[in-house]
Amino acid sequence: MNNIEQIQGFSMDYFRLDGKTAIVSGANQGLGMGYALAFARAGADLFIPHYTDDVSDIKRLIEAEGRRVEFLKGDLKDLDYIRKIVDTCVEKYGKIDILVNNAGTNYFDDFLEFSDEGFKRVMDINLNAVYYLGHEAAKVMVKQGGGKIINIGSALSYTGDRKCPSYVVAKHGVIGVTRAFANELGQYNIQCNAICPGFIYTDVNKEISSDPEFYKHITNRISAGRWGTLGDLMGTAVFLASKASDYVNGADIKVDGGFSCVL
Numbered sequence: 001m002n003n004i005e006q007i008q009g010f011s012m013d014y015f016r017l018d019g020k021t022a023i024v025s026g027a028n029q030g031l032g033m034g035y036a037l038a039f040a041r042a043g044a045d046l047f048i049p050h051y052t053d054d055v056s057d058i059k060r061l062i063e064a065e066g067r068r069v070e071f072l073k074g075d076l077k078d079l080d081y082i083r084k085i086v087d088t089c090v091e092k093y094g095k096i097d098i099l100v101n102n103a104g105t106n107y108f109d110d111f112l113e114f115s116d117e118g119f120k121r122v123m124d125i126n127l128n129a130v131y132y133l134g135h136e137a138a139k140v141m142v143k144q145g146g147g148k149i150i151n152i153g154s155a156l157s158y159t160g161d162r163k164c165p166s167y168v169v170a171k172h173g174v175i176g177v178t179r180a181f182a183n184e185l186g187q188y189n190i191q192c193n194a195i196c197p198g199f200i201y202t203d204v205n206k207e208i209s210s211d212p213e214f215y216k217h218i219t220n221r222i223s224a225g226r227w228g229t230l231g232d233l234m235g236t237a238v239f240l241a242s243k244a245s246d247y248v249n250g251a252d253i254k255v256d257g258g259f260s261c262v263l
Contacts (some may be wrong), residue, residue: 014244018043021093022135022241023085025076025129026103028055030151030197030202035237036229040067041239043139044098047089051075051103055059076103077121077134086136098241099137100150101174108163122166123191134177134192146189148224150240151178153196155256175252182250191249193240198256223258232257 017039027036028050036046036058045068045115048058055071062069070092074081089096104126106237107118141147154171161168174194199218201209207226208214214257219227233255239245240253 015238015242016043017098017238017242020097020241021047021089021095022100023047023089023096023133024100024102025049025085026051027100028058028071030204031197031200031230031233032100032102032235033058033061034234035102035150036069037061037065038234038238039098039241040065040069042242043067044070044241045093045102046091047072047085047096048102049074049076049081049085076133076174077124079132082132083131083136085133086140090140095144096137096140096147097144098148098150099134100152100237100241101133102152103129104152106164106167111165111225114163114165116153119166123170126170127177130174131177134181138181138188138190139191142185142188147191148241148245149181149185149190150237151192151194153178153194153252154252155196155198155259157194157196157252158254158260175227178252179250184205186249191240191245193248193250194252195233195236195240196252196254196256196260197233198222198228198237198254198259200230200233202230211242218259221259221262222256223262226257228255239252 022039024032024036027048030248040062046062047070049072059069059203072088107122130151143153153174156168157171157175178192178194236253236255
């Protein structure tokens with residue numbers, strides 16, 4: 001195939017997700033809600049594992065796009081629940097095309113007082129569940145002949161911060177899991193990549209973003225001059241979930257307004 005034939009074969013439909021089924025963990029709130037709505041607008045149906053009770057907002061948003069959404073409540077620290085996510089999604093939809101390991105938590109305390117329980121809980125949800133849910137979903141994707149796994153890292157996947165060592169360790173680990181999966185699963189037409197958001201306006205971040213001193217400190221380090229919004233992440237998620245990213249594997253894409261490249 002010559003160069004002209006190669007470029008003429010490209011279509012903007014590569015960014016569509018029509019007929020696809022996507023699992024987005026924790027998509028009833030925060031960043032995950034943005035990823036899920038983006039997928040729905042691109043044509044996908046959703047399966048949402050969640051821990052907190054209220055799913056009304058994301059249900060309304062997805063159904064307004066004319067897409068289907070199913071939910072399963074549980075705790076990602078429970079391996080039986082993780083297996084049930086995969087089994088139930090296949091039972092409901094017959095397949096899993098896309099997995100976004102979005103659910104996460106955090107715990108803050110002085111380092112020398114940091115509890116073993118707090119460390120373990122963050123690691124179980126932010127790192128171990130990423131591996132286990134990805135591993136279970138990959139088995140289905142291999143049988144199907146392909147799929148997309150998107151892990152959610154952080155600006156703290158590359159640096160450290162005080163009073164949250166478990167989060168820092170877990171988010172560094174997410175990059176390792178992403179690369180390991182990309183290496184193992186590329187041969188099966190499964191691409192695994194990571195999105196690493198910077199400082200984003202969310203309900204979870206209301207307290208820190210409303211602190212004038214902290215807000216100024218962070219904003220001064222963002223070359224874009226502002227904190228991000230959920231909308232800033234949605235296009236990246238669709239790209240990594242779509243055919244347009246079929247030759248992108250093992251990447252970690254920073255969506256941080258330039259935070260990570262400024263001293």
